[in-house]
Amino acid sequence: MTEFENFTSSPIARDSYSSDCESIVQNNPLFLKNKCINYHEKLDTVHGKIYRYYTFLELLHYLQSTLLAHLPFIDYPTDEILMMILTATQLNHVEDKSSDELINLSIPSINYLNSLISVFETQNIDLADEDISIFEEELENLYKKLNTLFSFLKPNLPKRGRRKRGDPNMSTILNIDDSMLDYSMDEKSGMIDDNLRKEKLQSVFEISTTSDKFNTSTTSANSFFGLSYLSETEKRLWNYFIFAFKTASKLTNIERIDSYESYLETWNRWREFLNTLIRFMNLQLYLSNDNEEVLSSLFHLNLISISSFTDPFNVDNSSYTDALVTLAEYTFINLESAVEIPGIISTDLSLGQKYIFSENPFLIEKQYEGSGICLDSIATRVRLLSLIWNYVRRLSIATSVTSPFIKKVRSLVLKLDSQEFYLLYSTSTTNKYSSFEDNILFVLSFEILHYLSRSFTVDSSSFFEDIPQYLQQIKEIFEKYSSNNDKTNITFEKLFVLVKFQLHEFLKVSNLNNEELNLLSEIKYQRDGTEYNLSTTIKPLVT
Structure with a gap:
């Protein structure tokens, strides 16, 4: 430079x-x-x-x-x-x-x-x-x-009312970007x-004026290269996610190359922007000193906006449940959903006249028998899911609320095919703001196992306390699902991913003792008529 x-x-x-x-x-x-x-x-x-x-x-x-x-x-x-x-x-x-x-x-x-x-x-x-x-x-x-x-x-x-002086029973919240009620000299x-x-x-x-050298719009002062300022267009946060995820889903059902390029360019752009928004909302949570700051955060205000509740500081459990279940549906929205959001800005789903096409051919995502959510969108969806869970954990929301949310996510995740499911559990949710105990995928993995087998009694909290019991129950589930029946093999593939993921989480903080290693070696399963040993598969993780 x-x-x-x-x-x-x-x-x-x-x-x-x-x-x-x-x-x-x-x-x-x-x-x-x-x-x-x-x-x-x-x-x-x-x-x-x-x-x-x-x-x-x-x-x-x-x-x-x-x-x-x-x-x-x-x-x-x-x-x-x-x-x-x-x-x-x-x-x-x-x-x-x-x-x-x-x-x-x-x-x-x-x-x-x-x-x-x-x-x-x-x-x-x-x-x-x-x-x-x-x-x-x-x-x-x-x-x-x-x-x-x-x-x-x-x-x-609605904002909270101003606290009356001398009234110790009234509390107030100061948003970081709002003006203070009283000012010193x-x-x-x-x-x-x-x-x-x-x-x-x-x-x-010379910003925000028609004399701005980058402003090519003759109708609005608030434009940049002819595009209206983002803050002057769509202001509903969840519409950003709905539109982007629906755009990504359309990539799985397009045959014309020009249409594919339009959707791909739009999705790539929104994917990175959504990831930035998620990072910022995680940052807000991490830097919040108390629950009042969490309740006035960008994420929480948008969460309760899903329901009819308007007071962010006194949300009842039914409103939280409705909002979280709906947000779970937004997270896994696909082509089959009736929700449709038009392009948020003028450049969405359009290619400029001087768009330079790459000399290399575009790789159109192969049609697959899945849920149609687009493989490339899974990482962003997981990050949003993790953000939701980070806030749920921070607010200590009641189990009566979190349980319907987890069950809803479970039902949506089980609709994924084996490849989508594998990518879901290959996405890291570890960041500066949460440890693996707060990992939504970890909690979800046990919820799915409970659903697949009523005999499975281990949960995410008791998992670390009794690994032998866990391995014994996994052995029974493997024996049930590792047959050659195509239908059950799809379930077994997901089961295999979950067990490998759970053991990997355990090995982050501890090691298997000799008794546990022996139990692991007793877990066998079949694939295409060939018998395998789980200890051989997990060995790279153990060593």
């Missing part, structure tokens, strides 16, 4: 801290806040110059490469640029008039949003003691920006400074 040599240094020379200054930083939040504001005012000017004199794609590359280049400061852009990047996640193969070239903004835009979320997962950052407070302030500000960026997806639910001053800063930036960026 030699064209940006004048921009790559930190916008502010690093201060040399004295011990007195260190004390001020640690004990005066206003001083710390102003220091970050001053840094970003100058940083915004740098971004503004790149935006004006170079291409937006080059600005994206610059933002990506400098995000953590000047620690303890984080080089994130303004809300206006973030909104443009959000919209650009839906722009594939657009014409940049400043360079007269076709470019793809979707991939670098999605990568950059993921990089912002990854900052919160970064570990082992070596900072001096005086820099830690600045970095923490920067993290808090970045988190506020991400909340603001995705806030357009919050459903319009320092906060009022900060608000004025923010307004002045925004007015100053308008002259630099």
